[in-house]
Amino acid sequence: MVNSLGGYAMRVPSRAFSRLARTTRFIAASLSLGAVTEFLASSPAQAVEVESGTFSVVSEIGDPVGGGYPYAYTDGEGSADAMHAGWSDDGNxxxxxxxxxxxDRWDVVMGAEYGKQLAPGTYTDAADTPTLGAPRLDVSGTFYGCESEGSFTIDRMVLGPRGYVEALDASFEQHCVGHEPGLTGQVHLTNPPPPAELALGVGLADSGTVGADGVPTVHGTVTCTEPVNVLVNGRIDQVVTKGSLATASYYTRVDCTPGTPAAWTATGTTNGGVPFERGNATVEFKAQAPDPVYGHTVVTDLGTSDVSLRRS
Incomplete structure (x- = not known):
């Protein structure tokens, strides 16, 4: 890593905005695409830390964003710098x-024209808030971003699922509107092939219990392809002797490890005051957990099965 803004005093240019000067080492797994702030709106659904990468910027004297300094960062084994990358759900x-x-913090957003997929190539007449039919480029530094225009070239880009970026080689040039001095930069990153997404399975035993208080308990197992904490929930219905409908909802959490089914047990919370009895009941069940790599929530299909309740 070379240089920072140090003690350099710079004036905020017209229509420039303040950026966060510092952030934590780790970016939250989920960066909302629908947030109202410009920063979050320009961020990917999932920004994953890069395994190996370099980022460099050369700022000309008079450039408000970089302050006329060169910058260089490396992410990899033994490096204290960090790079994260991700692409938007729509591929734009x-x-x-x-x-x-x-x-130091730098944010670079490169986008195709509205409604189009980003692909390798050169994009000219780009802007931080582009007009319809123009590409997007927004480069902001530790303290500043600005209303800007510029161009960028993507020489290589390999994308995986859920915003995962496997490889990227790109360069860019940006000028704040009203300022001839600008900055140029390059970004190169490499990640391993994308990990498989989390897969979950959930099963329900064909027998359960009902206590003297008329409260039912059901049980089953869950399976997973990554270590996760799984939420199991559902509904229990039973037509009792007098023709009334007993209903209950239930949920429980269980730690799951790949390769070994994890047992779960859940006691229902009755609704409506009708107690359960011995006999058959209809049980709905599903499981869900956050994907530890991609951040989205994986939910199994809703299952339905008959369960024989016996007295506990």
Whole structure:
């Protein structure tokens, strides 16, 4: 890593906005695409830390964003710098976030024209808030971003599922509107092939219990392809002797480890005041857990099965 803004005093240009000067080392797994702030709106659904990458910027004297300094960062084994990358759900734009060990932060958003997929190539007449039919480029530094225009070239881009970026080689040039001096930069990153998404399975035993208080208990197992904490929930219905409908909802959590089914047991919370009895009941069940890599919630299909309740 080379250089930071240090003690350099710079004026905020017209229509420039303040950026966070420091962030934590780790970016939250989920960056909402629908948030109202411009920063979150330009961020990918999931920004994953890069295994190996470099990011460099050369700022000309008079450029408000970089202050006329060169910058260089490396993410990899033994490096204290960090790079994160992700692409939007619609495939329109890609975001790279750089966190320097000294507290520097850079955000780069490269996007195709509205409604189009981002692909390798050169994009000219780009802007931070582009008009319809123009591509997007938004480069902001530790303290500043600006109303800007520029161009970028993507030489190589390999994308995986859920915003995962396997490889990227790109360069960019940006000028704040009203300022001839600008900045140029390059980003190169490499990740392993994308990990498989989390898969869950859930099963329900064909027998359960009902207590003297008329409260039912059901049980089953869950399976997973990654270590996760799984939420199991559902509904229990039973037509009792007098023709009334007994209903209950239930939920429980269980830690799951790949390769070994994890047992779960849940006691229902009755609704409506009708107690359960011995006999058959209809049980709905499903399981869900957050994917530890991609951040989205994986939910199994809703299952329905008959369960024989016996007195506990």
């Amino acid at each position: 734009r890609l975001t790279v976030i750089v966190l320097g060990a000294n507290g």
